[in-house]
Amino acid sequence: LAKTTQPISMDSYEGQEVNITCSHNNIATNDYITWYQQFPSQGPRFIIQGYKTKVTNEVASLFIPADRKSSTLSLPRVSLSDTAVYYCLVGEDGGFKTIFGAGTRLFVKA
Amino acid sequence: NAGVTQTPKFQVLKTGQSMTLQCAQDMNHEYMSWYRQDPGMGLRLIHYSVGAGITDQGEVPNGYNVSRSTTEDFPLRLLSAAPSQTSVYFCASSYVGERGTGELFFGEGSRLTVL
Numbered sequence: 001l002a003k004t005t006q007p008i009s010m011d012s013y014e015g016q017e018v019n020i021t022c023s024h025n026n027i028a029t030n031d032y033i034t035w036y037q038q039f040p041s042q043g044p045r046f047i048i049q050g051y052k053t054k055v056t057n058e059v060a061s062l063f064i065p066a067d068r069k070s071s072t073l074s075l076p077r078v079s080l081s082d083t084a085v086y087y088c089l090v091g092e093d094g095g096f097k098t099i100f101g102a103g104t105r106l107f108v109k110a
Numbered sequence: 111n112a113g114v115t116q117t118p119k120f121q122v123l124k125t126g127q128s129m130t131l132q133c134a135q136d137m138n139h140e141y142m143s144w145y146r147q148d149p150g151m152g153l154r155l156i157h158y159s160v161g162a163g164i165t166d167q168g169e170v171p172n173g174y175n176v177s178r179s180t181t182e183d184f185p186l187r188l189l190s191a192a193p194s195q196t197s198v199y200f201c202a203s204s205y206v207g208e209r210g211t212g213e214l215f216f217g218e219g220s221r222l223t224v225l
Contacts (some may be wrong), residue, residue: 030209043200043216044153051209087152095210096160097168098143098202100153 004088009105018075020104022088025069031095033064033071036087038103044087047073075106083108112136116201116217123191123224131186131220133201139215140206142184143168144176146197147219153200159184160206191224198222 005023012018024033032051036044048055050062050071061074075082085103092099117132135142143158145168155168159178173195175187184203188195199220204211 032207032209032211034211034213036214041219043202043219044214045216046213049213085152091210093166095207096141096158096166098155098158098211098214099169100145100155102152 003099004090004101006086006088006101006104008102009107011107011109012078013109014079015077018078018082018106018108020073020075020086020088020106021070022073023070024088024090027068027090028092031090031092033062033068034089034091035060035062035071035073036089036100038085038087044100047086078106078108080108080110082106114201114203114215114217116199116220118220119218120221121223123188123222125192125224127191129188129191131188131199131201131222133184133186133217134182135184135203135215136182137203137205137215138181139203140181141204141211142178143202143214144174144184144186145200145202146170146195147200148197156186156199188222191222193224196222196224 034049035047038044048060048062055062063072087103114135140161144156145153157176159165201217202214204214
């Protein structure tokens with residue numbers, strides 16, 4: 001099973017860069033790595049998805065090493081509104097069994 | 111576009127009652143899935159579907175049934191509700207890519223309490 005492991009929680013300050021690493025040792029050859037953000041009482045929201053190397057969009061970057069056994073979500077210059085739970089997801093069963101794991105609780109302080 | 115719509119938003123059941131949580135999407139997505147989220151915990155996959163007529167079990171399928179007769183709808187049935195099924199339920203949908211799902215779009219959730 002492509003189980004993911006993330007830190008339970010992280011603290012940061014406004015304006016800092018935050019890097020959250022996810023371990024997925026048993027990732028299958030064809031699986032994507034996807035990150036989601038969840039605020040209280042809301043459904044998760046897509047942040048970024050990648051397969052290998054580096055992916056960047058308007059809100060984050062995703063770094064994936066060559067062996068793909070881990071990935072790092074990078075949030076540049078976080079603000080108070082980035083306080084949320086962040087989930088790393090690796091799909092199983094051809095990428096369709098979407099297992100979320102426990103997530104990382106990020107707390108951004110002023 | 112409404113996206114993913116879940117009904118009802120809140121429901122209280124007595125132990126042993128049955129009910130159906132409705133989920134509909136208007137994005138023509140092949141993939142749909144149901145999750146439950148207990149307080150302070152991550153999401154756990156209950157059932158998923160990669161197209162009409164196709165369903166499969168997730169991590170915690172016991173006590174739940176699903177069907178997928180149309181692309182748009184993916185109802186979740188609780189057969190005989192138990193207090194352990196008290197949770198927030200999320201439905202999601204996505205297109206199907208060459209390596210599985212793309213971006214999952216989530217509904218607002220359905221909060222279920224079983225007494």
